[in-house]
Amino acid sequence: MIAWWQILLLTLYAGYQILDELQIYSSMSAPVFAGFFAGLVMGDMKVGLTIGAAMQLTVLGVGTFGGASKIDANSGTLLAVAFSVATGMKPEQAITALAVPVAALMIYTDILARFSNTYFAHRIDKLVEEDNYKGIERYFLAGALPWALSRMIPVGLGLALGGSVVNKIVEFINGPLKWLGDGLTVAGAVLPAVGFSILLRYLPVKKHIAYLLLGFTITSLMTTLFGSIQNIGTALGAAPKVAANLGSFNGLSMLAIALIGLALALISYNHSAELLNLKPTAAAATQANTSDEGEITDDEL
Known part of the structure; x- marks a missing residue:
């Protein structure tokens, strides 16, 4: 069972981490830190760091160029750690069954946040012509709201409403579908190697x-x-x-x-x-x- 205060803290961090990634740059938006924070909140640092580190390695070679969206490994890590600790799911299973799918689905909320921010961008364009610097600052700061909500709403709803569903999934995977659970465990252990492979594919390895x-x-x-x-x-x-x-x-x-x-x-x-x-x-x-x-x-x- 996930307590209300744990849901609140994880939801607030979900909103902060995307703002940190975009502009604050404190390194608190990395998947490994998300795992550390979620493990601290949920009371199991080992599970948190295991899932966070695995997701960090998984997305090592994944980056954004220009305005491209990418999978949100941080939100996936938060949900995976929370449900892994709350339901007793193996960390490797949580990575493949929760972290990676959630991270991929969060691309759509990322795109929605980008679309929403066009409103503030057009308002700023108009205020530039009027030399309204206070208005420019106001709408610039308001642009952070869609970004934060694009992470806070899915993570908060997932933590609040998904507990019973995840419990049933875990029981089913570890029961009639034990072969699938074992497969997910192996896949979760292999994912970090995939991240390393992608990274080495695009780095100048021959030169160095x-x-x-x-x-x-x-x-x-x-x-x-x-x-x-x-x-x-x-x-x-x-x-x-x-x-x-x-x-x-x-x-x-x-x-x-x-x-x-x-x-x-x-x-x-x-x-x-x-x-x-x-x-x-x-x-x-x-x-x-x-x-x-x-x-x-x-x-x-």
Whole structure:
């Protein structure tokens, strides 16, 4: 059961997050923060961060260009976390059954908000001709209202009216349709990899492959290092077993050393090429910016 004050807080945040994304820029509009906030309100930070992080990775490669609309991962995250905690739904199931569909449906409310704002835009055009600066400021601020309501109304109604429906869906998925529930769980775990794939598809990976290799390898090594430190702490907590637990350290593999060396060599080569002024011709530069793979490079963004 979702309490009224939880519905109120999540609804207010739903209205704030789109304004933050458009103009405030405090980084509180990211899906991972939406998951953090929803988890804090619902009393389960682990579920909130799990769903928020998964949605953040899912939309890594999704962006807007010009006036294009995109899926609202934040609103999807809010509803998914709320119902996951309230109904006991697995986070992976909540991602595929709630977060992604809701995020996609919110495109329509986004478009409605854009259409509604044309009224304020035309009013401002008229006031510019009249040099009415106070009126311009007033209508500029009023333009935030359609944006906020485009998120607050769907999220508020979903939280207030969807509890019984979601409960029935969860019971049905975990009962007669357990095979579907297991499939949704797997799909929810795979979605972040899809986001990474989209991101890598449009980033200039070939140009900066050295940094990609270096970052991946160092991250893997740090994961092993911190895992080993955790093992030491566990061993010290049970002194008689220290000797046995110290054996869990993993050595630095030759593959990791080779990847780090390769990354550093590529960085050194690129630096040397820049010093020698090995610049491509205009034709080659044009071809590089529009590669066969469709990769966006240089300053095209």
